Amino acid sequence: MDAAKQVPAGIDLTRPSAARVYDYFLGGAHNYAVDRELAEQIAARTPNIGETMRSNRAFLRRAVRYLVGEGVRQFLDLGSGIPTAGNVHEVAQDAAPDSRVIYVDIDPVAVEHSRAILEGNERTGVLRADVREPDRILADAYALKLLDFGQPVAVLLAGVLHFVPDADDPATIVGTLREAVVDGSYLLISHATADEQPAEVIEAQRLSARTATEIHLRSRSEIAAYFDGFTLVEPGLVFIPEWRPDPDQPADEHPERVGAYAGVGRKD
Amino acid sequence: MSHSTAHALRRFARAWARAIVPIGFVPMSAAELDRRLLALSRSLANAVLAERFVARPGYDAGVALVASHLTDPAVLDATLTVMRAELPAALAANGIGAEELADRVAGLEAALAAGYARALRDTTMAEQERLGRAIVDANASIEKALRDSEARFRAIFAGAAIGIGIADMDGRILQVNSAFADLLGYRVDEMCRLNVTDLTHPDDPPSMWQLYADMVSGARDHVRLDKAYFRKDGGVVWTDLSVSLIRDEAGEPSFTVAMVEDVTDRRMLEQRLRHQALHDPLTGLPNRTLFTDRLAEIFAERAPDARVGLCYLDLDGFKRVNDTLGHDIGDQLLAAVARRLDERLSGPGRLLARMGGDEFVLLVEPSPGAEQVAELAQATLDAVSRPFWVDRHRLRVSVSIGVVDRRVDQTSPADLLKAADVTLYRAKSDGRGRWAMYDAERSAREVARYELAAALPDALDRGDFTLAYQPIVSLDDGAIRGVEALLRWRHPRLGLLLPDEFVALAEETGLIVPLGRWVLETACRQAAAWSEDLPGSEMFVSVNIAAGQAQEPTFVDDVVAALDQTGLDPALLQLELTESAIMDTNGAPLDAMHTLTARGVRTAIDDFGTGYSNLAYLGRLPVQTLKLAGSFIDGLRDADRVDLVHEEIVNTIVRLAHALGLTVTVEGIETQSQADQLRALRCDTAQGWLFARPQSAEEMTALLRSARPDRSTRAVGSRP
Numbered sequence: 001m002d003a004a005k006q007v008p009a010g011i012d013l014t015r016p017s018a019a020r021v022y023d024y025f026l027g028g029a030h031n032y033a034v035d036r037e038l039a040e041q042i043a044a045r046t047p048n049i050g051e052t053m054r055s056n057r058a059f060l061r062r063a064v065r066y067l068v069g070e071g072v073r074q075f076l077d078l079g080s081g082i083p084t085a086g087n088v089h090e091v092a093q094d095a096a097p098d099s100r101v102i103y104v105d106i107d108p109v110a111v112e113h114s115r116a117i118l119e120g121n122e123r124t125g126v127l128r129a130d131v132r133e134p135d136r137i138l139a140d141a142y143a144l145k146l147l148d149f150g151q152p153v154a155v156l157l158a159g160v161l162h163f164v165p166d167a168d169d170p171a172t173i174v175g176t177l178r179e180a181v182v183d184g185s186y187l188l189i190s191h192a193t194a195d196e197q198p199a200e201v202i203e204a205q206r207l208s209a210r211t212a213t214e215i216h217l218r219s220r221s222e223i224a225a226y227f228d229g230f231t232l233v234e235p236g237l238v239f240i241p242e243w244r245p246d247p248d249q250p251a252d253e254h255p256e257r258v259g260a261y262a263g264v265g266r267k268d
Numbered sequence: 269m270s271h272s273t274a275h276a277l278r279r280f281a282r283a284w285a286r287a288i289v290p291i292g293f294v295p296m297s298a299a300e301l302d303r304r305l306l307a308l309s310r311s312l313a314n315a316v317l318a319e320r321f322v323a324r325p326g327y328d329a330g331v332a333l334v335a336s337h338l339t340d341p342a343v344l345d346a347t348l349t350v351m352r353a354e355l356p357a358a359l360a361a362n363g364i365g366a367e368e369l370a371d372r373v374a375g376l377e378a379a380l381a382a383g384y385a386r387a388l389r390d391t392t393m394a395e396q397e398r399l400g401r402a403i404v405d406a407n408a409s410i411e412k413a414l415r416d417s418e419a420r421f422r423a424i425f426a427g428a429a430i431g432i433g434i435a436d437m438d439g440r441i442l443q444v445n446s447a448f449a450d451l452l453g454y455r456v457d458e459m460c461r462l463n464v465t466d467l468t469h470p471d472d473p474p475s476m477w478q479l480y481a482d483m484v485s486g487a488r489d490h491v492r493l494d495k496a497y498f499r500k501d502g503g504v505v506w507t508d509l510s511v512s513l514i515r516d517e518a519g520e521p522s523f524t525v526a527m528v529e530d531v532t533d534r535r536m537l538e539q540r541l542r543h544q545a546l547h548d549p550l551t552g553l554p555n556r557t558l559f560t561d562r563l564a565e566i567f568a569e570r571a572p573d574a575r576v577g578l579c580y581l582d583l584d585g586f587k588r589v590n591d592t593l594g595h596d597i598g599d600q601l602l603a604a605v606a607r608r609l610d611e612r613l614s615g616p617g618r619l620l621a622r623m624g625g626d627e628f629v630l631l632v633e634p635s636p637g638a639e640q641v642a643e644l645a646q647a648t649l650d651a652v653s654r655p656f657w658v659d660r661h662r663l664r665v666s667v668s669i670g671v672v673d674r675r676v677d678q679t680s681p682a683d684l685l686k687a688a689d690v691t692l693y694r695a696k697s698d699g700r701g702r703w704a705m706y707d708a709e710r711s712a713r714e715v716a717r718y719e720l721a722a723a724l725p726d727a728l729d730r731g732d733f734t735l736a737y738q739p740i741v742s743l744d745d746g747a748i749r750g751v752e753a754l755l756r757w758r759h760p761r762l763g764l765l766l767p768d769e770f771v772a773l774a775e776e777t778g779l780i781v782p783l784g785r786w787v788l789e790t791a792c793r794q795a796a797a798w799s800e801d802l803p804g805s806e807m808f809v810s811v812n813i814a815a816g817q818a819q820e821p822t823f824v825d826d827v828v829a830a831l832d833q834t835g836l837d838p839a840l841l842q843l844e845l846t847e848s849a850i851m852d853t854n855g856a857p858l859d860a861m862h863t864l865t866a867r868g869v870r871t872a873i874d875d876f877g878t879g880y881s882n883l884a885y886l887g888r889l890p891v892q893t894l895k896l897a898g899s900f901i902d903g904l905r906d907a908d909r910v911d912l913v914h915e916e917i918v919n920t921i922v923r924l925a926h927a928l929g930l931t932v933t934v935e936g937i938e939t940q941s942q943a944d945q946l947r948a949l950r951c952d953t954a955q956g957w958l959f960a961r962p963q964s965a966e967e968m969t970a971l972l973r974s975a976r977p978d979r980s981t982r983a984v985g986s987r988p
Contacts, residue, residue, distance in 0.1 A: 057293060116401060
């Protein structure tokens with residue numbers, strides 16, 4: 001690895017950040033006017049966007065609870081963003097206090113923020129890395145000695161792979177992560193799609209290019225291919241609200257409106 | 269609290285949840301939200317129903333909502349709306365007057381709003397502060413990473429074994445490390461006052477500064493080449509130079525970074541190895557590899573009308589020098605010859621190379637023409653004609669030279685060398701110490717000869733050979749006494765070939781043995797057929813035996829086998845051999861002739877009088893006939909102007925032959941006058957066009973039959 005590449009670029013507060021926009025949609029105050037302005041622009045064109053973000057966060061909560069229920073105690077959360085509320089470690093440790101979580105994000109602010117709020121929590125760790133460099137992520141994760149890669153690990157890619165362009169070969173990234181975990185491990189993916197979406201979603205995607213991270217919409221079959229080597233657990237790869245909804249939640253009549261798929265697979 | 273009130277509170281909490289859920293992100297399950305809102309509802313109900321009303325639980329509920337991350341301000345709106353609409357009714361059955369109830373709920377609402385606002389403000393400020401701190405921390409960590417990175421690079425820059433230098437786009441050297449400065453013998457600060465253009469060297473490839481210009485203009489990002497630098501002290505160092513372009517954030521060229529590695533030693537070694545690979549260590553001349561490389565280049569260039577000249581030479585009798593004076597003297601002589609040739613011949617457009625052993629070649633290109641190349645060859649002969657002094661020995665040498673001058677587009681390197689080689693050997697066979705000019709026609713003839721020799725075996729297998737027969741006629745009565753079998757080759761491409769054109773080749777290649785066998789057998793079979801067909805004719809067949817054939821140990825057996833297989837009477841077979849075939853050897857043919865004569869076979873000396881006839885031996889040779897060469901007849905051709913000397917020679921030979929009991933046959937009789945003279949000189953038999961041309965076996969058979977009935981003295985071919 002080129003030594004120069006390890007030094008992140010300076011933080012440009014005149015440009016919106018994906019992590020801070022996400023935080024805004026989740027009701028956080030970890031954002032600035034420039035982030036909120038973009039968030040409102042996106043929301044004006046695609047009124048469902050806030051719903052999508054919240055739906056994704058709710059899915060992560062349900063899925064982590066499910067995984068803890070399946071006995072998983074180790075989580076590698078890639079593209080974790082600025083943890084506002086309902087973070088993986090909160091959900092997991094609430095259900096099983098011995099759960100351990102490594103958060104990974106490329107945004108240096110998100111990383112520092114995570115460090116601050118996780119200070120004192122011995123079962124969590126934070127790495128700054130690019131999801132496109134899975135080998136480096138794994139090397140740094142091994143070095144933390146927080147997770148035991150001889151035991152099952154849940155790899156979480158919630159709302160992150162759609163930031164990776166085809167040129168960076170997301171399938172290979174997922175493949176590298178798959179090879180690093182033992183049988184019985186899990187892969188979680190939620191990913192934006194153009195399937196069954198109105199034209200304005202495409203427009204919103206174009207807007208996303210204004211953050212440092214552009215969104216690449218992919219079809220259900222493209223996303224399903226990332227689960228190569230994993231067996232999808234029920235109900236498979238579905239629109240986010242359809243993934244194991246809370247039993248006392250009223251059924252969502254238009255789950256496609258969130259414009260994103262979610263699924264969890266088990267390596268075996 | 270009554271059972272019905274508790275029930276009403278649960279309904280209130282559910283209405284509250286339904287109002288909140290659509291608003292924003294709820295970071296918990298629906299059940300958890302219900303649980304939390306029911307707890308808050310009970311706390312609010314207890315406050316309303318308390319004996320002494322206190323608004324504080326309202327405030328706490330507002331804080332709790334924010335703490336549950338229900339932070340969208342619409343949550344407050346929804347909460348207050350639900351409280352006003354639903355809470356008084358839910359608590360109505362508890363003995364508090366409606367007015368008092370409304371007051372208390374309103375008090376709680378005010379407190380809840382205050383608590384919510386306060387908590388949201390605190391949370392927002394805390395989160396903004398945390399974000400700000402995270403940014404500061406992130407910047408600090410980035411700066412630290414940059415500092416670490418810079419420190420690493422500084423350490424690399426300063427400690428690197430290779431020279432590193434940074435220049436701006438005007439070529440000003442901004443920074444160099446001490447390795448670079450040391451390499452060129454400057455101090456770092458001295459080098460930083462230079463411009464990259466101050467570092468030019470005459471050996472810089474012409475393209476180099478164009479490459480640099482491309483880099484300055486941003487058209488090229490990287491250049492790597494071997495470059496020489498002058499050191500400050502005037503010495504030269506060769507480097508492996510690698511220059512990279514550094515661009516600013518907008519992509520504009522801003523710096524160049526040069527990295528140099530000292531490759532002087534490697535380069536010198538390479539040059540030495542290259543020189544060694546392409547030069548002869550003994551003479552220092554270019555070697556065969558360099559010569560053939562250069563030749564290949566000339567042919568690759570194929571300049572229009574270009575000519576190339578070669579003088580291919582080797583020392584005459586050099587082996588004797590090595591054998592008598594030793595290889596050391598031989599080597600010194602070669603080196604001395606090479607020096608003298610080099611002094612005399614080297615010049616622009618010429619390459620003198622040692623091809624190996626005592627062979628040298630002078631390549632002239634472009635060739636000014638055959639004459640000028642021949643002049644160089646003559647100059648070479650002159651140059652080596654003066655004696656050489658080698659280790660107190662005064663040595664004279666001569667060289668033979670093959671000279672070739674060809675158009676490049678009409679030959680190839682291999683053909684050129686072959687032509688030079690062939691021509692060199694001609695110079696040698698012509699007597700050494702001379703040059704010979706390549707002769708395309710002669711070379712073509714030699715090639716044709718070679719091709720003919722190669723075609724012989726197949727021709728024999730295919731039956732391309734045939735025999736023609738020419739009558740041998742008695743000069744007394746014109747009767748046919750015998751026939752000479754003459755070999756013909758019906759060549760599929762060249763037509764009918766006579767023995768002159770291929771028998772020598774057959775002797776060289778050894779094919780003469782099977783070919784001779786075939787001739788003997790065929791001639792004997794034909795003669796036996798005639799003998800049977802024309803009983804009592806006693807006509808012999810005369811077969812030519814080549815020298816190489818007569819020397820074969822199997823020769824006698826071959827003749828006997830031919831006679832046995834065909835049943836021909838040995839007395840009807842005559843073998844013709846030349847004097848040289850009989851005499852000029854180890855005696856094997858002579859032995860064979862004695863053996864065969866004893867068996868009754870006749871023998872004749874062919875072309876008698878053309879060699880140095882050893883008359884002393886003539887009486888002891890087992891021969892019965894002399895065949896006079898046609899050259900004697902030439903002098904007798906004109907009846908009016910008879911060459912008296914020739915006539916006397918023929919007369920003497922005939923008398924000598926008759927004295928020795930030999931008969932005389934003359935060949936090549938074309939006129940009646942010749943026949944008359946030879947008859948007068950008492951020659952016995954003759955053959956020639958006057959009587960009959962050589963003809964096929966069938967024609968011969970017909971002729972014999974027609975001649976037989978009257979046995980006329982002028983039976984065949986004689987003119988009226």
